[in-house]
Amino acid sequence: MRKSFDIAIIGGGVIGLALACALRREKARVAVIDAAADIPPATDAAAGMLAPSFEVRDGNMADTLYAFGAQNLEMWPAFAASVEEEAGASIDFRDDGTLGVAFDDVQAGALQASIPPLAALGARAEMISGDEARRLEPALSPSVAAALLAPDDAQVDPRKLLAALRRIVAETAGPIIAARLEKAEKQNRAYGLVLSNGERLAADTLVLASGAAATAGLIEDIEPPPVAPAKGEALALAMPYGLIRRVVRAPGAYLCPKADGRLVIGATEYRGRDDLTVDDAAIAGLRRGAAAAAPATAELPEGERWAGLRPATPDAAPILGRVPRGPENVFFALGHHRNGVLLAPATAQALAREITGGAPVTDLKPFAPDRFDGGGHG
Ligand code: GLY
DSSP states (O other), X not given: OOEEEEEEEEOOSHHHHHHHHHHHHTTOOEEEEEOTTTXXXXXXXXXXXEOHHHHOOXXXXXXXXXXXXXXXXHHHHHHHHHHHHHHTSOOOOBOOOEEEEESSHHHXXXXXHTHHHHHHXXXXXXXXXXXXXXXXXXXXXXXXXXXXXXXXXXXXXXXXHHHHHHHHHHHHTOOEEESOEEEEEEETTEEEEEETTSOEXXXXXXXXXXXXXXXXXXXXXXXXXXXXXEEEEEEEEEOOTTSSOXXXXXXXXXXXXXXXXXXXXXXXXXXXXXXXXXOHHHHHHHHHHHHHHOGGGGGXXXXXXXXXXXXXXXXXXXXXXXXXXXXXXXXXXXXXXXXXXXXXXXXXXXXXXXHHTOOOSSOOGGGOGGXXXXXXXX
């Protein structure tokens, strides 16, 4: 007999899993369909920066996205604490800010120019001298001339986060089924789901939280969301304790120190690329970018290199909410591009309410799936 659920979430990355946790509070019976074996979630490749000050700057959705990012950043300490408590494991949440470094006046001017728009949105950010930056981060190069300090930014270890969320979901929300969705069809009131492992399920509601994976034809009569892969490569160096203390962003790379001694260096971005090959020259470029900011990193051994696929949308903002046309009770929760980890808490909370008909906590209209109707975004 096929198993029945209230809600099937297609995707086992941070968005799908955080949503499963939030739905649990709404007492829904949930299954997560996790195709990580075929296409690893972007969360697995992420550096874990919670940094609206640096990651949300361009495009006609920048202000809206920044406000959503700031809302999420505020939710993160409580979200991290509850995940850690429930999973009984650290996710390496740290709220010690981001330092964006500049080597010359032009780069410093660009950092300086980002302060007024950030201030207008309520974000703290200040320019400091190269010497002040080196007092905060002694490993910075003498060539660092100035820096932008965004003291409210934070970071987390995405792999620890993913493991913790998986444990919580599996123990308290519903099954995580390791398979790809092959097809979903409306059958009377519920959807019938056919999975790549041969299982068949029924679910009243479907949520596509499948990141950059192709979705065309998966759900009968649903137009696929305009999400395309944006490949990124990154690496991790083995770092002596405390060499870099907080997130450092330089023109050619960002450096994210993790509690387990890894220094994650990222990342390239190629729109439209969906392969997971890692190019030696790209890794060398990231290492050069890191070494220009912190010369001692040039000597550090590489522990790991990888590629992941960010789910990019035409306006760099996520696509969240009920699908307006086609069969009812289908929701999109994808397209978080460079900010999936940051945007997970409010995405999960707001969508759980929308799906279960609870009082809205966040206005998701700016991210509605039908905003691309008629084009005009980009
Ligand atoms: N958020 C960092 C990145 O996408 O590379």
